[in-house]
Amino acid sequence: MSKTGSDDSRLVIRTRGIVPIQDLVCLRDFGVIRSEPDYPIQDDQFQPNSLDLRLGTHAYRVRCSFLPEKERVESKLERLSQHSFDIRNGAVLEQNITYLIPLLEELHLPLTTRMIPSQTLKNPKNSGSGGGVLLTEEPLTAKANPKSSTGRLDIFTRLITDFSHRFEEITAGYSGRLYLEVVPKSFPVKVRTGQRLNQLRIRHGFARLSDQDILHTHQHDPILFDENGKPLPVDELNVRNGLFMRVGLHGPEGSIIGYRAKKHRDLIDLEMKDHYDVEEFWDPIYARKDDYMILEPEAFYIFASRERCRIPRHLAAEMVPYDTGSGELRTHYAGFFDSGFGGEIRDGGARAVLEVRSHDVPFLVEDGQTFFRMIFESNTAPPESLYGIELESHYQGQSLKLGKHFRDMPPRSTPPPSPLPGSD
16 A cells, blocks of 8 residues: 655555556655656656656667666767757657667666655655655566557667666666667657657566456456457456457458558658548558458558457556567567556457567468467556546547557448458
């Protein structure tokens, strides 16, 4: 449980799991999460289980990706940076070029489990006024992922920290800046300071649900639904170190069941919402009677899951990479599912959108093929705001949906005259 009080600015975290929105706000006020003074952290950066991170003022074109291991990121940059440029008024990132962008936020995780007196913080403006104290059972850690819109634009991102030997993961006691590796894959993109390409979760210990926990949860608080929004019988759930879900390629003949990114397209300005025509950037993939297609190597596809899912208030979820032993596929970029995704039980859940690329060889996919798995973690406390309810959420109740930068395509009543893109 967690408890805060305005008199003594006290935060106590006892249970293990993902830190919810109300405690993330406290961690900002305590100075655990900080930002540059000219760019204070905004309230709308906070999601039910995560914090949106913002691009800083400058970007670096680098020769290659890297992990700093035994040194700071800045020292690596001195050797690998080709040039830097200001992005405060916007700048274009080219396809398949690696960039490193310092973020506006910093993270200062306590190494101990006992307290952080606010008077010792470097930024008293972000601390409580009454000698704040943070008490935990275990040291806090953190993990990052791309945001949904980032993955749907095929923008590859990874968080890097000083002295790290793994991407995306931040260990207990880390104190310093955050950096984002950015590689646009399908389209050039125009970015600006303050835009949000990735998000951060803070963990207290580890509280991942076992397969038995997943089955038990589904029995009294359903998490997986069929295509009609009815909870699946518990004996139909495929659980093996997580909950497996399938890709949906079936639909009325002529309906859109996916998209393939076009090559050599114009740039996308990330400021522009509901702006671009889908067919300028994507080849729609239409349903056919045979319910299969062959993915072209290195082409980028958007599909949706066959099942619909929802994340109960007490849980958070993550889509994890598919085992390469089941096919050389990368099945997603964005991984976080906040509490409240898919709505209430009566809403029947929402489809998970899949960002897919086949590596090396053409790869056959069929309707209902097992494609990815979800792992679930408990929250340390129920979030005070849920995805799609108290907070504005672009993808709540989604079916197959491209990123928010594209206009919705009108439905098509007749099948396309040309063959299915990427099919044989």
